[in-house]
Amino acid sequence: MTGPHLVVTASPHLGAGDTTPRIMWQVVASLLPVIAAAAWFFGVSALLVITASVAGAVIAERVLGREGTVADGSAILTGLLLGLTLPAGLPLWMAFLGGGFGIGLGKLVFGGLGYNVFNPALVGRAFLQAAFPVAITTWPVTGGRFWTLRGDNFALPGWRAATDAVTAATPLGLQKFEGKGTPLRELLVGNTGGSLGETAAIVILLCGAYLAWRGYLNWRIPSGIFLTVAVLSATLHGFDARLPDAPFMLFSGGLVLGAVYMATDMVTAPVTNAGRWLYAAGIGVLVVVIRIWGGLPEGVMYAILLMNALVPLCNRATQPRVFGTGARQPGAAGGAIQ
Amino acid sequence: MGDLAWILISALLVNNFVLTLFLGLCPFFGVTSRVSTAVRLGLANLFVLLLTALCAWFLNRFVLGEAPYLRLIAFIVVIASLVQIVEMAIKKWSPVLFRQLGIYLPLITTNCAILGLAIFQTNRGYGFWQGMAFAVGAGLGLTLALVLMASIRERLDVADVPAVARGTGIVLIIAACLSLAFMGFAGLGSSL
Amino acid sequence: MTTAHAHPSPAASAPGSGTPSWRLLTILSLSGALAGGLIVSAYRATLPPIEAHRAARVEAAIREVLKLPARWDTLYLDRGALTKRLPDGANPKAVERVFLGFDSNGNPVGAAITAGRPGFADIINLIFGLDPTSGTLLGMKVLTSKETPGLGDKIYRDSGFVRQFRGAVAPLKGVKDVSGKSQSEVAVITGATISSRTVIRIINEATARWQPLLQAYRAKATP
Amino acid sequence: MILQAVLILGGIGLVFGVCIALANRRLWVWEDPRIDAVAGMLPNVNCGACGLPGCRAFAEQTVEGKIAPAECTVADAGVRQAIADYLGVDAGQAVKRVARLLCAGGSDVAPARAEYRGLATCAAAAAVAGGGKGCTWGCLGLADCERACDFEAIVMGETGLPVVIPEKCTACGDCVDACPKELFVVLPLEYPLLVQCRNLVGGDAALEQCRVACNACGKCVQDAAPGLISVASGVAVVDYGRIGEATAAAVARCPTGAIVWLAGGAQFEQTPALAQREAA
Amino acid sequence: MSFRHGIHPPEAKELTRALPIRRMPFPDEVVLPLRQHAGKPARLCVKVGDHVERGDKVGEADGFVSVPIHASAAGTVAAVEWWPHPDGSMAESVRLRVDRFAPQVARPRLVPHWEGLTPAQVVAAVQEAGVVGLGGAAFPTHVKLAPPKDLTVHTLIINGAECEPYLTSDHRIMVEFPERVHFGIRVMLHAMNAKRCVIGVEKNKPDAIAALQATIPPDLDVRVLPLTVKYPQGAEKMLVKSVAGVEVPSGKLPVTVGVVVQNVGSVAAIAEVFETGLPLIERIVTVSGHGLRRPANLIVPVGTKLKDVLAQCDGVSPEAAEVIVGGPMMGLAQANLDAPVIKGTTGIVVLTGRETRGVAIYPCIHCGRCLDACPVFLNPSLLGDLARTNRYEEMAAHHLADCMLCGSCAYVCPSNIPLSQMFQAGKVALRRQLAGAA
Amino acid sequence: MAAAPAASLEDLTRGLWRENPVLVQMLGLCPTLAVTNSVANGIAMGVATLFVLLGSNVLVASLRTVIPKEVRITSYILIIATFVTTADFTLEALVPRIHAALGPFVALIVVNCIILGRAEAFASRVSVRRAALDAIGMGTGFTMVLLMMSGVREVLGSGTLLGMALFGGRFEPWVIMVLPPGGFLTLGIFLLLLAWRAERRQRVQEA
Ligand SMILES: Cc1cc2nc3c(=O)[nH]c(=O)nc-3n(C[C@H](O)[C@H](O)[C@H](O)COP(=O)(O)O)c2cc1C
Ligand SMILES: Cc1cc2nc3c(=O)[nH]c(=O)nc-3n(C[C@H](O)[C@H](O)[C@H](O)COP(=O)(O)O)c2cc1C
Ligand SMILES: Cc1cc2nc3c(=O)[nH]c(=O)nc-3n(C[C@H](O)[C@H](O)[C@H](O)COP(=O)(O)O)c2cc1C
Ligand SMILES: Cc1cc2nc3c(=O)[nH]c(=O)nc-3n(C[C@H](O)[C@H](O)[C@H](O)CO)c2cc1C
Ligand code: SF4
Ligand code: SF4
Ligand code: SF4
């Protein structure tokens, strides 16, 4: 029989239709409102900084990565998220460097998409924060005309930024070092100092809700983080009224952006649901500890990075219980990797 | 009490022996391919650190007051001998453990963390309980770093790490990331 | 001391055999003596410059924070009070002390006090000059710290910050912007709030502790 | 001062000397130091070609005299001799064995029937309609064996067949384990006769699947010493117990070339490109 | 009525759901592999040139876990040779040239009437009739009817879930021959000395539920249980969980918890065997798919070549890319349409190029969807990583043996990782390692 | 024992690159990472280590026939500790600032695996001459790595070299380089570059 040209593939012969690049691009798309909010508050500087970090990330992925991986969208996503954690006045060369470092050392040396242990955007940011602690804690005020630069964005590569922009302490800095609160409304709307993407809590929550609904992010992680932070800070506030209350803790700083977009990076989060709860609780606790007892006003980035390091152990401790057995999969003893 | 707590937390997290003080890198890079081994080595180290703190306190208190110039040599000789005894004991009673830790057990002697602890303890003039807290913090911090590194390396065992990074390169990059992450603990306990 | 892993052949499997024990002991004693001798000679040779350096460092610090006193006394803490004499049998290194400075007329100008506590990275140790009667500071100098270069290290690199302590009245208050209303206000460094506040806190704690002791000493010494 | 120093050091030394001496007596475990020495000389690739679980096991057994140093096929002659000298034993003799592929059906002669899409490993493809190859016994050419070989002794040839380089092959058997079609056997290099086919279909049906298949015509059986070759269930089988009786005549009339006379050499005539790569 | 995890693939049953079963004519040639069931292949008992009647044995059962193979048409043995098998290998097969002019009619009873037979005699008769599980695994049914002495069977569960997309053969049996199903149940209950029977049917077959419900014989304790529509509801252990609420222990058979699961098709086949007196020589096959011109539910003589069955459905359309024996979730792609329909062939599905999965495979992004899909609660993501690096022993330690290759994990994987394929390869590799070690 | 000149050269150069204690043997990483945040520290550490290595190698080699096997490790430790204590005092006497910056790491030379490793694996078996050459080679190799590391870290991290400003006032230093992560990062990138170079060279050779 001269039949059709036959293809043979393995079962299952059908697929659910979602692909990894589609997930990445969907998340990118969901970030557009957040970027718009950043541009609304910080004008052209916001767009410049984000563009620079995306460029850094994409160029690193293109040059150092395997062939054709830029198209999967993950590098662009990393760049965008990195950009959103930076202050508007940051010199562009730093944002570019951060993107490149995040992708190069946070992702590609581990083997590229899927294999990295630490969130590449946060590796990039942690690198920048350790390298340029002054520049990255210089927070321009919101408002102003769209075309006004919010800092020395165009400082020459290698050169220090001229410090002439109007800056303001972030709500967390105000709270921690001066004991001053910020009205909740301002926090929700985003009319406060801070990094590009962290200010508009409401917008981020809406985008996150959309992603959770579409199944692109695991709702357990943000929920677990919010829950832990709320409970812990409410308790502490109850003991010592000088400590910030729960709404402030939830909606100030990078918590919302971190919980919704960065802790949920599935590559660097546990695969099991129980592990995700554990991971989320860990992030929540660390955020509160660092914010209240640590030296830094904000701890979301470090909390996520630290829990990233604990992900293999979270996975190992929460392997599913196999159907028809009383036992979990070999964890501590047998050596569950991941 | 607060003082002891700070000493412990500081050695465990803020000034983690491995990740911020660069002490004990040989086991950190050498014996972290499996979590199970890392845990055991970490605990062995914790044990030796406690012994060391004890010895250092004893020597400082009763022997070296008059002869500070002999500090280093006394520390190293005493610690080396003690570890050798411990090593023999392990070899006798747990041949499996001995085989798994292999050549690294004698190297615990020649491990910066151990001697470093003794020196820090002396320089900072820690008393007995302070020394113990310091040793516990340092030992747990070392174990934590070892276990984290080992669990990450186990995960990377099945990853597609590029050829140039395989081996020590990737381990150093992981260490850099861990060290970056631990910067989050900076200032912890210095409460204003 | 013997090492267990060096047996060349099964025949030599009895522990400790090979070299006679007396030889091992002799060799070890000899090398111990040799090592001790070498170390002691090195110690002797280097002790003077080392002591000199250390003394010079202390001296420079005291001079700086006490505004060039003519001379100073070392006061030791003995059973809750300051004395000039080292308590009997005490290890001079282990006893807490302050330095009381005098001007060329022999009038006390103030005391130099060392103190420390954890800052942003690790313990910050500093020395400061205090006029115990008025609580006015004479100066402050950071001795050791591991604060972040570029941020926390401004507590000793930023001369503006350091200068504020001269003439300020303890207990100090760290503020973002100096209102000028109070002698106790010290402006903290932006970006190094923790380190600056740690400095302030060290001084306040040490003042609270030493000021009464110093006052008591002065009261005792005057009559 | 010197006296003080000596006294302190001596005191410490004495205390711990006694401790260790005691410990030594009570805790000490003897282990033959020659094991370490031999293990140090071995290549430590833990390939298992010697049939033992790793080089250390080999060292233990050589020290105990249970196995001759030459059985480590990875170590070169110098190393084997060195071990033998160290232990004062005879290095022994090991027959050079190599992996042989029981298939010659490259993509030029054995067409695929359907297009396999999916994971590019033989193990995975074998589970999907036999990998789509017309001959379901034949080599899939997805190089599981090449990847399994620690010694780079297998190179995938132009037609998608693995080519074993006898000089590099240590007969560790990793390829035997790796091939899902069980196409490798480890045989002494000097065995000259090999049937390079496992296809059990006989006659023209076999040739439809592959032009170099053994079609079970039985000519080789007639031309060889009686009983040396037999055609059982569709493919010729050599009785290697009697390999000494083999002559090149056996392969002369094979219509497909499925049976070959190797004369102790490499299995496939290397294609020009391969030869070039080898030469470089 | 459900189990945890699982997936919801598109059902695609509308193509054939409403099409009555029809009988296809005899082909010119049938090919009867001696290996059509789990267990030992049958032993050949004919020679080339022999003439056989419809229902005559061509292969004898070889031991207890084995069944005979019968000629599905009258004809002459043309050859006994290696022939493509639908599992992708070659198998020893009897090629039968069908006698065009033979009457192919019913013959004197080859299988005895069941009334009056002891359970043991029923089991023997079922074996002689060559009945195997028609749900796909083709496990000899008589073995399941003879549980070990120390275990009692309290419930017979009939698997009418038919959770695979496209397939409707069980559905049509339940709609068209509900009495036959009940008759089969009666025989089986008798054989196992069990009292109770539950028929589990997914809720997307309301007509089948209604038909079965309406025909329950008053003297039988039979219940029809509507089940949640979810893949793999029909998998034995999942079904037991859904119906009886218990987990069959890992590595154990359902009979350890006192239940036996039989596919509706098997039950109907037993009924038919005892009704007609003919052994199992034909089966109902759903031939469907968007790559097929005229989908159908066909009664196909066992041994009919796939190409002949497809020809019955007016052949495949030009877009056809992949021919699958079985359902699209667990079925096997065919490289050779000369392979025959065998007893375990539930369906033939022809997929178009558009439907087949993409070729690009991305690395695992640890999204965890596979963990949420796996009905036996494995960690496919981890198993996949281990498989990629050939760490088979570790896969075994992570319960590879419990994986039933349902493909749920690979179905949901956004990175398109062929997880279940890797697991199958892993199982094969492990088995070979074990064999090598032995 | 008259070693052939080629052999002496070999003893001398082995440690520089091919068997570099840090980059190839991965020994002595603690000091390599801990003290390389400034070039001055790196030099001081390198020189101190070189001194100890040379002293102990020479002494071990010259005493190799005297020291019984049973106490050899103990004796080596004694010898090394003596030299280290001496070096420690000397540094404090000569360059107190640097001594303070190096912290405990001068004393920790005692446990630097390079030194005990060379004593045990090399010096105890060869002539004094060869042991000395080896010590110089290894010590220089170690110092070289310290110099490279501390050069990169100081230039990037402080914008200075040996304390002298290089770039003028507007240079933005990469503070991370003088912080702990910078140590890991710099060595990690070094190793990546080395591996990359080696790989590329191999590829070129193959082509
Ligand atoms: C890498 C890094 C290093 C830092 N080092 C110090 C430091 O040495 N001392 C300090 O007080 N704060 C340090 N900080 C803390 C922050 O700069 C903190 O925001 C600051 O103390 C708050 O000051 P502000 O209220 O003026 O913003 C550091 C932060 C980072 C990210
Ligand atoms: C090796 C093996 C042995 C089996 N033994 C029995 C048995 O003794 N009794 C029984 O009732 N079923 C037995 N079964 C059948 C299973 O219960 C089951 O029906 C069969 O594997 C098909 O189920 P599936 O299609 O869900 O895989 C056995 C199956 C296998 C694979
Ligand atoms: C993933 C999976 C899905 C299955 N789906 C069905 C199904 O929908 N219907 C069915 O009858 N058998 C299905 N089976 C087969 C059953 O597990 C089991 O073999 C059968 O019900 C036993 O009956 P039998 O021996 O009469 O075939 C499935 C098996 C697996 C592994
Ligand atoms: C919900 C979601 C959140 C993500 N968050 C991050 C992130 O915070 N940082 C990042 O680099 N990539 C993020 N990614 C993209 C991607 O997972 C990341 O590039 C991988 O870590 C690279 O291996 C995210 C992807 C998704 C779907
Ligand atoms: S010989 Fe086997 S493993 Fe090698 S390519 Fe062929 S099928 Fe694959
Ligand atoms: S017929 Fe023989 S030679 Fe040809 S592909 Fe098959 S096994 Fe290989
Ligand atoms: S194929 Fe195996 S691992 Fe995947 S979902 Fe099914 S049972 Fe689980």
Ligand code: SF4
């Ligand atoms: S579904 Fe695929 S990508 Fe997601 S965790 Fe499982 S294997 Fe990885």
Ligand code: FES
């Ligand atoms: S050099 Fe520090 S532990 Fe080895």
